Amino acid sequence: MQTSHRRRTAVLAVAFAFAAAALSPAAEPSPSPAQADNPIIQTIYTADPAPLVHNGRVYLYTGHDEDGSTWFTMREWRVWSSEDMVNWTDHGSPLNIDTFSWARQDAWAGQAVERNGKFYWYVPVVNDATGRMAIGVAVADNPTGPFRDALGRPLVENGEIDPSVFIDTDGQAYLYWGNPNLWYVKLNADMTSYSGGVNRIPLTTQGFGVRPGGTDRPTLYEEGPWVYKRGSLYYMVFAAQCCSEHIAYSTAPGPTGPWTYRGTVMPTQGSSFTNHPGVIDYKGSSYFFYHNGALPGGGGFTRSVAVERFTYNADGTIPIINMTTAGPPQVGTLNPFTRQEAETIAWANGVETERSSEGGMNVGWIENGDWIKVEGAAFGSGARTFTARVASATAGGRIEVRLDGPNGPLVGTCTVPGTGGWQVWTNVSCPVSGATGTRDLHLKFTGGGGYLFNVNSWQFTA
Ligand SMILES: [Ca+2]
Ligand SMILES: [Ca+2]
Structure with a gap:
């Protein structure tokens, strides 16, 4: 809230204060249902959730839609955390465009992962030298940062976005990304370099479904891959069929495919024409993170992150998950007798x-x-x-x-x-x-x- 910070230092600028307050996203929300916990952040607009479970706590990495945006105007990323899925602690912004000296703009959708006690956050930004979207990687010693540029240059660049990082059970890490194509690299153990070149995942209708009326893009795959493994099955959840997007998924017997389309996860809902998946297991339940336009003033460029609890079907398929205002039940309680x-x-x-x-x-x-x-x-x-x-x-x-x-x-x-x-x-x-x-x-x-x-x-x- 850059505007607000400047306003705070100008204590006597009362008129300015009133004007800025009118821009505040959550300044005048309408009365909410008693149990509403979605969207989970009300103090700013958030987008593109990337949850990470570490040491018994959920860390949530998001983008930040600036107030009043009429495009994807995003300058920084934010971190939140929770140990009960309903009370979320604000850790501020430990990473922004200026962290990358080579980046021009567009702090868009990324994902963070832990390896050997360090935290690696993969994000897309515009490379100032080329004007194209590139993937940068930031590193930190703890999940809330501060993060620093690990390389001083892009990790990989082909003009496409939405990195998703996944470390397989054998220790091999992968970085997936892409819109309109779908790519991956095999990350080396240092998590900041890769081997084997840049690989393209074939977007077949067998693998990613049939887009109704699709000509330029025959499959449902649009953007925002989220890759993980459950048992021996690999999942790729993704934003499908722009616009408005819904969330769909595919599965495979290995991290590089072959992928089989499995269906819809979340239908088109919620007054944002984009959506973005994030899936975790935490304290015995499974959770699906997404975004919508549910806050006052919300929409396609003023989004908010929300979460639902869900249960996999017995055969490992994902049920249809609908957006709710209630969100998941609290896991445990909060101790008011500690700070x-x-x-x-x-x-x-x-x-x-x-x-x-x-x-x-x-x-x-x-x-x-x-x-x-x-x-x-x-x-x-x-x-x-x-x-x-x-x-x-x-x-x-x-x-x-x-x-x-x-x-x-x-x-x-x-x-x-x-x-x-x-x-x-x-x-x-x-x-x-x-x-x-x-x-x-x-x-x-x-x-x-x-x-x-x-x-x-x-x-x-x-
Ligand atoms: Ca206020
Ligand atoms: Ca505090």
Whole structure:
């Protein structure tokens, strides 16, 4: 939210602040159903989900559609994570176009993978020297970055997009990509070079289905491959039949085929003319990530990532998965008695996030009536106090601690003072009464006009 950051430094530019607030994607969402968890990010527009399970946590790599986009205007990638599939922590943007000195624009759909303790993120960007789409690779020492350019040049370039990385059980890694064709290379163990040349996967109707009326493109394959292995079967899930796209898939006995078309995964739904698959298993369930235009102001260039839980059929085929607003059920509960980041959110109403001077992110752009839902907080026999880490360049306000809904039972109210700056942090605490059992925690922010305060983290005591 570059506009917002500049706005924040111009504290006195009140008129500018109102104008920028009108551009904010989630500034004025309509009231949402109590259990809505899709789309899973409400603070910005997100697209092209690429989930990765690492050390018991789901990391979600996405693109970022800029507010008000009328094209695929994307300058950075974002990272989120969750350990319960409903509360998602915002890790900000550890990778952007400027990370690649040779890249011009178009931070489009990529995928990250872990190997030997390093994280490799493959992304398509325009190579400034050629004006063509190329695949770059960034590397980091942990899943949330920061990522650096691993090569200082493209890994591979043929003008096509949408890299998907897959490491087979024998250790051989593959990078697939392509629109309108479908390509792969065999990555070397360093994950930043390849052997055996650039290989083209034959787009046969046996392998990828028949496109109705297709002439230029006879098969359903359009873009966005997502390759993985389950048991001994290899899956390629892809965006099919532009436009609008649906999601379809093929399977093969090996990572390079031969592929057999298997059918539709997700029909054309959801007011975005593109879609993009991401499939994982996590804590005993299978999950399908995709995107749509479901946020206020959403559409084909202002997309949002969502997720559904699904179960494979007994023969390994994938059932039809429909978009929902409810999303998957929570896996386990959230512990409110340990430090929780304020940017760990099931549903945000009216707030945005930014980099915190204390590391990570904080919640900001808080105005009277804004709120955050944190799903399934396990209070057990009860909480006694609530503490939040806050900052305010203005006069502060109040945090109302509510349960079940933004207007649900009020169990505590903390007063936030002015602290002399938006990144001048202090703790505020208040008594809590009546917070028992496992409940959906709502932090509702109240006060006067304008921006009230920021919140970095919070914690209850038992
Ligand atoms: Ca706000
Ligand atoms: Ca934080």
